[in-house]
Structures are given as structure tokens and as C-alpha cells.
Amino acid sequence: MIDNELQRIVDALAESLGRSVAINDPTIHLLCASRHFGDEDAVRVHAVLQRDAGSAVIGYLLAQGVTRWTEPGVIPARPDLRLQARLCAPVRWRGVLLALLMVIDPDRSLTSDQMNRVQDAVAAMAAVLYREFLVADRHRAARETALRKVLSGSEKQRKKALESLKEGQRVRTVPSVTVSVFDVWDEADTETAQIELALRASMETLARPDPAAAAYFVKDCRAVLLQLGDKEPAQDQLRRQATAVAQQVQDAVVGGARCVVGIGDPCAGLDQAWVSYERAAIATRAARMLPGFEGVAQWAELGAYAPLLQIPAKRLTPNLVPAPLRALIAQDSHNRLVQTLAVYLDHAGSSPQAAAALHIHRTSLYYRLRQIEEITGLDLTRGDDRLNLHVGLCVLTLLEGVK
Structure with a gap:
């Protein structure tokens, strides 16, 4: 019923203006459109056929801030997206955005009388759409609440939410x-x-x-x-x-x-x-x-x-870095030894691979590794010592990401 009512309003406005008209939901997906008047662009044709303008166009329209508009405005043309300029009029009821009315207007020739007709159509659309919005919003809210509970840490909540989703056939079992x-x-x-x-x-x-x-x-x-x-x-x-x-x-x-x-x-x-x-x-x-x-x-x-990564943010502090690694950092002013250690451990302690990755001679690598052992007091031939340093380096990387 609502589709028929909305379609009648869109068709009447299009005939009155002699222009192609479409109405989209707030996520820029097509609800209904008038017949073409010879002014259609590739974006409109695609949207009518696919019920979707495409992600690039949707991103561009949203970037214009259309969902925040409170009165009609012009969306500039984007030749690279094959989009002509069009008038965009937000359809709102009591401040709630229900839809976006689009009228192709490449030369911005809409008259004041035509703009008045657009505004009248917007008011009529708002009344029709608000009834549907109240119903749809309740269904959406119930579905999303159930989905959130399905993913909760409470087994009791999950079980109850699963029963709700199955009863309402809101999500299929796979x-x-x-x-x-x-x-x-x-x-x-x-x-x-x-x-x-x-x-x-x-x-x-x-x-x-x-x-x-x-x-x-x-x-x-x-x-x-x-x-x-x-x-x-x-x-x-x-x-x-x-x-x-x-x-x-x-x-x-x-x-x-x-x-x-x-x-x-x-x-x-x-x-x-x-x-x-x-x-x-x-x-x-x-x-x-x-x-x-x-x-x-x-x-x-x-x-x-x-x-x-499961360590809480407030506990991810430099204190988690092992003392031997902190000592190495303190004495490695050019970060050469820390870098060498990271590459060596990332290559599972393989000297030939580490030397190749660092673009240094193997003898130079051995010298640096001895320096690392002297400063840290650890033995790089021991698995526990290597693990201690490797975990410390991972913590350092995460600390850098927090900055």
C-alpha cells in the first residue's frame, strides 16, 4: 500500500516538473522512481535497474552531508561517476530523516514555482513514509537487539536471543x-x-x-x-x-x-x-x-x-616490556641492535636469512648478536630467552600503535 502511495506522489511530481524524479532511503538506496524524461544519467539508470546506485556514488552523496540537510540543496555533478547535478530534498517528519528526494537538474533551471511543487510533494511523502518508519524501526530494533544478544558473553542471553530470531524467522539457520x-x-x-x-x-x-x-x-x-x-x-x-x-x-x-x-x-x-x-x-x-x-x-x-591484544588498554604500558629489552633499548641510541634482534627473531634465529634481510655480512650479524647478549644478559640460543625478547618486541609494537 505504501509503495503505491509513494509511487503516485513521485509520478505526479515528475509529470508536473517534466523531469526524472527518484526517492531514496537515508542510506541512498532506491525506494521508487518515476519514468524517464530524457534527462536520465548513468547513475539513475543503474539505480533503477539494480535498486542501488553503487558504493562510489553512495559514498559521494553521503560525503556531501545530505543526511544532515534540513532544506533542499544541489548535489554537484561528478563526471567521473557519470553523475549529473541534481536537486536533493530531505524528507523529514518531526526532525527524523525518512528519505531523500532527487530531481535531476543539470543546468539548475528549476523555477520557484517548481520548487514549491517539490516542497508540497516532500510534505506528502513525509506523511506516507512516517507510518512505515514506525513499523520498520520497531522490527529493525528488535532484530538488532536479538543479534547483539546472540553475540554476548552470556550463554543464557544467547540462548534466549537465538530462540527469538528463529521464531521470528529474522535470520536463517546456516x-x-x-x-x-x-x-x-x-x-x-x-x-x-x-x-x-x-x-x-x-x-x-x-x-x-x-x-x-x-x-x-x-x-x-x-x-x-x-x-x-x-x-x-x-x-x-x-x-x-x-x-x-x-x-x-x-x-x-x-x-x-x-x-x-x-x-x-x-x-x-x-x-x-x-x-x-x-x-x-x-x-x-x-x-x-x-x-x-x-x-x-x-x-x-x-x-x-x-x-x-587481549590486554586491556589501560594495562598496556611500558612496564610490560621485559627488563632485559628495556636495557637494550636504553643503550641502543641508533636502534641498530633492536632492529637486528627483531629481524633475527622474525627469521626464527636463522643467521643466513637474518643477515640477508639486514643486508650485512654474517660476521657483522654475529658481532651484533654478541652485543645484544652482553647487554641483556640473555642467551639467544635458549628458546625461553628468545621468546621473552620476542614477546617484548611485540609489546613495543603495540605501544607504538597506541601513540
């Missing part, structure tokens, strides 16, 4: 679930609502092609995605997907926000998804603190960092 966590870190104090909307837009883009294959919830500056399937997803595919989403979120949030992603291990069904979630949340710390991951970290890649 043999494989992989959880990814998307965290946004923003030093410009961007409004949380803007970040949350950018995350929702990205999650919706992932979920729309196959709603049965993905479930998600968003809370403030974190989005959690559950990918549901009959088999485990390819790890390289998960990384590519996460990288693309993180970039889209960063493009949409004005102010230099950084989106990092942690990907958990696949688990056997929803009842074990909390394990994948905990590992994904830990991996987000690695993605933020360790430059080698470039903003996307998978639990399986963390190695020795996995247990260290």
Missing part, C-alpha cells in the same frame, strides 16, 4: 557464520549519528543483494556484520570486501575518520557466532594499532599478537 567488526575512529569529533548512518549505508549495500546471506547491527561508531552461508567464505574475498567498505565509510564521513575492520574465524552456526565476534573485535585492535595490516586484520593472521 552451518557457517563469519563475523566482521567495523570500528570508526574519528579525531574530528564528527557527530555519532553521521558515522552511524555511513556504517548503515555500507552494511545495507552488502546485505541488499542477498538479505538471507547477511545480518548486521550498528551501534554508534561500530557495525557488526554476520555473513551466513552453507560454506566458509574465502578469506581473500572477505579482505577485499572489508577494505572496500572501510573506504566507503571513510569517504562518507567528513573530517578524516578512519574505519578499521576485524574479521573473525568462521564458526559452526549462530550458536557459536559469539566466538567469531570476540575474535573479530580483537582483530580490530590489531587493524588500528599495527600498520602492517593496513586497517583490515583477520584473526587467523594475528599470530603471537592474538593473546597480547
Whole structure:
């Protein structure tokens, strides 16, 4: 019923203006569109056919701040995205953003009379959409609350939430679930609502092609995605997907926000998804603190960092660095010996490989290793001593990531 009402308003406005009109939800996904009037661009055609304008266009529109607009404005053309300029009018009810009305206007020739018609249509759309919003928001909130509880540390909460999801058929039962966590870190104090909307837009883009294959919830500056399937997803595919989403979120949030992603291990069904979630949340710390991951970290890649990343932030202090390593740092003004030690340990104590990696003669390497042993008082031929120093170096790397 609502689709018919909305479609009638959109069609009537388009005929009145003699222009192509579309209305999108707040995450820039198409709700309905008028017929073409010969003014359509490639973005509109794609959106009508696919019900989605594409991540690059969505990111560009969100970056214009359209979700914060309180009155109509013009979105500039982007020839590289094949996007013509268009009027964007926010559809709000009591301050709540319900939709975005788009009217293609490449030469900005809409008259004041036509603008009045747009405003009248916006008011009519708001009344129609608000009824649906109240219903949809209740369903969404219930589903997201259940998903959060499914991933909680309480077995009792998880069991109850699983029963709720199954009864409401909100999430299908599958043999494989992989959880990814998307965290946004923003030093410009961007409004949380803007970040949350950018995350929702990205999650919706992932979920729309196959709603049965993905479930998600968003809370403030974190989005959690559950990918549901009959088999485990390819790890390289998960990384590519996460990288693309993180970039889209960063493009949409004005102010230099950084989106990092942690990907958990696949688990056997929803009842074990909390394990994948905990590992994904830990991996987000690695993605933020360790430059080698470039903003996307998978639990399986963390190695020795996995247990260290579970140390609470307030306890991750220089005091955790072993005393012998602190002594080495104090006497190594040029960081040459610390670097040598790191390379030597990273190559499992192989002198030929370490010397090659450092581009030095093996004799020079032996000399440096003797210096390290003298300063630390440790024996690099002993496994426990090497482990002590290697863990200390990992802690140092994490401390650098905190700065």
C-alpha cells in the first residue's frame, strides 16, 4: 500500500516538473522512481535497474552531508561517476530523516514555482513514509537487539536471543557464520549519528543483494556484520570486501575518520557466532594499532599478537616490556641492535636469512648478536630467552600503535 502511495506522489511530481524524479532511503538506496524524461544519467539508470546506485556514488552523496540537510540543496555533478547535478530534498517528519528526494537538474533551471511543487510533494511523502518508519524501526530494533544478544558473553542471553530470531524467522539457520567488526575512529569529533548512518549505508549495500546471506547491527561508531552461508567464505574475498567498505565509510564521513575492520574465524552456526565476534573485535585492535595490516586484520593472521591484544588498554604500558629489552633499548641510541634482534627473531634465529634481510655480512650479524647478549644478559640460543625478547618486541609494537 505504501509503495503505491509513494509511487503516485513521485509520478505526479515528475509529470508536473517534466523531469526524472527518484526517492531514496537515508542510506541512498532506491525506494521508487518515476519514468524517464530524457534527462536520465548513468547513475539513475543503474539505480533503477539494480535498486542501488553503487558504493562510489553512495559514498559521494553521503560525503556531501545530505543526511544532515534540513532544506533542499544541489548535489554537484561528478563526471567521473557519470553523475549529473541534481536537486536533493530531505524528507523529514518531526526532525527524523525518512528519505531523500532527487530531481535531476543539470543546468539548475528549476523555477520557484517548481520548487514549491517539490516542497508540497516532500510534505506528502513525509506523511506516507512516517507510518512505515514506525513499523520498520520497531522490527529493525528488535532484530538488532536479538543479534547483539546472540553475540554476548552470556550463554543464557544467547540462548534466549537465538530462540527469538528463529521464531521470528529474522535470520536463517546456516552451518557457517563469519563475523566482521567495523570500528570508526574519528579525531574530528564528527557527530555519532553521521558515522552511524555511513556504517548503515555500507552494511545495507552488502546485505541488499542477498538479505538471507547477511545480518548486521550498528551501534554508534561500530557495525557488526554476520555473513551466513552453507560454506566458509574465502578469506581473500572477505579482505577485499572489508577494505572496500572501510573506504566507503571513510569517504562518507567528513573530517578524516578512519574505519578499521576485524574479521573473525568462521564458526559452526549462530550458536557459536559469539566466538567469531570476540575474535573479530580483537582483530580490530590489531587493524588500528599495527600498520602492517593496513586497517583490515583477520584473526587467523594475528599470530603471537592474538593473546597480547587481549590486554586491556589501560594495562598496556611500558612496564610490560621485559627488563632485559628495556636495557637494550636504553643503550641502543641508533636502534641498530633492536632492529637486528627483531629481524633475527622474525627469521626464527636463522643467521643466513637474518643477515640477508639486514643486508650485512654474517660476521657483522654475529658481532651484533654478541652485543645484544652482553647487554641483556640473555642467551639467544635458549628458546625461553628468545621468546621473552620476542614477546617484548611485540609489546613495543603495540605501544607504538597506541601513540
